[in-house]
Amino acid sequence: MGALMVIFSLQKDQRRKRTDSVEDELELSAVRHRPEGLEQLEALTRFNRKELQILYRGFKNECPSGVVNEDTFKDIYSQFFPQGDASKYAHFLFNAFDTNKDGSVSFEDFVMGLSILLRGSVQEKLNWAFNLYDINKDGYITKEEMLDIMKAIYDMMGKCTYPLVKDDTPRQHVELFFQKMDKNKDGVVTIDEFIDCCQNDENIMRSMQLFENVI
C-alpha cells in the first residue's frame, strides 16, 4: 500500500521533467544573406578592396547570418554607451541605415551608410543627418521629431551627468536648434534650411570632418 503511494509520487516527478524538451526546436536557421561581390561594392561605395574586407570580417563576426536586425543593432550600439540607454537612438540610427525598410540591415546597407558618413562630401553627410532627424521621412523636421531625437541623445548620457539633465533640457536644446535652423520660422526645418544653416556654421563644418580617418 505504501509502496504504491511511493511509486505514484515518484512518477509525478518524472513526468514533470519530460515537458520542457521539445519547445526549443523553434529556432529555425536564420535568414542567411550573402552580400554582393567585392567588385560591385567597390563600385557602389568609396572604400577600396582592403577596407571592404576588413569591414566585412568585422560585420560577419558579429552577425554570422549576414544581416543585423534591430535588436542586435541596439545591443551592439548600447555596448558603446554603458552609462546610458542607447536603445532609442539606436532605433533611429537603424532606420537611417535600413534604406529599403525591410527591418534588417544587410552588409550593403551598412557599407553604403558608412561610405557616406566617412567618405562622402559635406553635402551628402548633411543629407544623411537630415534623413536621420526626419523620422517619418516627409522632408520636414518638426519640433516633435527633433524632440524625440534629442531625448534619445540625452538618454545615452544616462543618469549620472554633470550638471544633471533636467526634464526640459532636451526641449531647450530643441528650441535652440530651431532658432538657429528655422529661418522662416514656420515651425519646421526643410532640407535646404538645414544645409544652408549648417554650411554657415563653422563649428558644424569642422566637426563634420572629424571622422575622416576612421577606417
Place this chain on the structure above:
Amino acid sequence: MATGVAAWLPFARAAAIGWMPVANLPMPIAPTEKNKRADELIILNVSGRRFETWRNTLDRYPDTLLGSSEKEFFYNEDTKEYFFDRDPDVFRAVLNFYRTGKLHYPRSECILAYDEELSFFGIIPEIIGDCCYEEYKDRRRENQERLMDDDEDKKDAKLPNMTFRETMWRAFENPHTSTMALVFYYVTGFFIAISVLTNVVETVPCGTTPNTKEVPCGERYTVAFFCMDTACVLIFTVEYLMRLFAAPSRYRFMRSVMSIIDVVAILPYYIGLVMTNNEDVSGAFVTLRVFRVFRIFKFSRHSQGLRILGYTLKSCASELGFLLFSLTMAIIIFATVMFYAEKGSTSSKFTSIPASFWYTIVTMTTLGYGDMVPKTIAGKIFGSICSLSGVLVIALPVPVIVSNFSRIYHQNQRADKRRAQKMQKARLARIRISKTGNSNAFLHSKRNGLFSDALELTSSTEEEQQLSKNQSLLESQHHHLLHCLEKTTNHKFADEQCYEQSYLEGALHSYPSRSPSFSSQEGMTGTCCTCCSKRNHGPFPNSSMPTCLLTNPPSHTHPHHNLQELSTIHIQPLNTSRSSLNMLVDEPARPNCQSGTITTAIISSPMPPATTPEVDAHLPPTGFALQNVVKVSAM
C-alpha cells in the same frame, strides 16, 4: 567596452556625425592612429602546433596576455612567430575565445590544468559562457571538495602543541586517531552490549530448582547481575566524566543529545543505590530500571546509520506531528461512532469512548486482534468503514517520510544550485564591476588630465603621443566618441558619487552654509572630477587663477559657498594631516605655475567668507596634495 564589438567602433564613430548639427560646442580632436598597420597574420606556435590569426583578433582583449604587449616576450626572432610552451589543446579554447568572444570549457580537460592555462593567458574564468559555466563550476566544486576531504584526513595528523585536553577530545571524537582511542572505543562498545544483554537476560526465567517455581535469572543470580551492572555503570560514568573534562565547551557538551542519553543511562543505578529498601518508592524504582534500556542509544556514537536515522526523524517531525494529529481526529471520530453504535448491544466491550479508542486503533492499522468486535449491524458497518479508511489514513505516513527524504535530498541539491547561483550573482557582479571599470575608464582618463578644453583644436602632437601611450587606440577612440557626446549635449559624464552630490546640491541650493568643513571633505576621496573645476571657473571669470589662491583676498564671496561641503577634494592618502598641509604651502604653487601645459584644475575653490588667514592657507595645499592628479592651471 565590450571587446567583441570592437569591429563596430568605426561604425559608432561614423554614426556620431548625426550629433554634429545638433551640437553647439566644438568637438574634440579625434585621436590619430600612429603606426597604423595593415592587419596582418600572426603565427602562434604552441608546443609545435601552429595557430594563425589576425593581429586585430588578438587586440580585441587588451587586458590578456595575447592582446597586450606581454606577448612580445614570447616572440621568436628567428622564426618570426610567437612561441608558447603550453598545452595546445587548451589553447584551442583560448584562441576561440578571441575569435568568438565566448570562452568554452572543454569537458575532457582536467579542471586544474584548464585553470592554469587560463591564468597564464590572463583570462578570468568568470567569462566562461553560460553553456559551459555550470559544468565548469561543478567540476571545480568537486575538486575542492576532494581537496577538503584530503585536508580533513590530513587534519587528523597530530598538531603540535595540543594540550592534553584537546588530545583527549580528539581521541573521543575520532577513534581512528590513535590506538588508545580505538581501544577505548571498542571497550565502551563492548560494555554497552554487555549492559544491554544483562538487562535482557535478567528477565529470562532460568533453570529451575526442582521444588521452586521458575524465577528469572535476575533474582537467582542477583549478586552476579548486580556486579555486572555496577561494572558497566562504573565504566559509563568514567567515560562520561572524561568526556565532560575534555569537551572544549562544557556547557554545550552537557546540552548535547548524546550526553543526555549518557546521563539517563546511568542515573537509574545511582538513584537505585540511594533509594534501596524504601518500600514506597520501590515501585518507582522499578520503572526507573526501564531507563536502563536507553543504554542502547549509546550505540549511536558508534553507528553513523543510527545518527542519520535520528536526523531524518527529527527533520520529519512536523510532518509526523501533523499525521499524528489527523490520526487522532480519525480515531476520536470513529471511536465515538462505534461507541454509540454499539451502545445498544448487550455485553458490549465498548464501555466508553476511550475504551473504543483501542478498537479503532487496532482496526485502522489492520491489526484486528479480535478482543473487541462490534455485534450490531450498525457497528459492523461503521467498523468496516473504519478499517477501510484506516488503510487510507495509515498509508499516508510512508509517502510523507519518503517525500521528506527526497525533499531533504533535493534541498541539498538545491542548496548547491543556490550556491551556484550565488556564484552566478557574484560572477555577474564581477563582470559588472569590470564593465563599470571600463565605463569609468573614460572618467579616469579625464581625471588624469588627459583631456582638456584647450586641447580641442590646438593640440600638439606630443599631447597625442602622451594620450596613446597610456591607452590602447581602441580605448582612445572610444573615449573620443564619448567626449563628442558630452559636447553635443553640453553635459558631462559623472559617476555615482558625483551624481549624488549634484543631486544633493540641487536640493541644498537654497541653504547657505558658511562653514568650510574641511574635515568632512577629507574623507571623500571623491571622484568628482573636472565638473567641479568647470563650475568654479564660472564664478571667477576675472579672478586670477588658482596660483593666486594664495594671495586672493578672502573676501571673495562665492555664490556657491553652500557647495563647499559637497565639493570634493582629491586628497592623496599621504597628506591627511592638516599640519603637513600647512607646512608645505609655499612649494607647490611655484612648480605648478611653471608648467606650461594648460590643464584643468580639479580643485574646488571653497572660498570661505571668513577672513582668517589660516583658513586661507589651507586652501592651496589641496592643489599640492593633488600633484599627480591635478595640475593647477597657470594661465
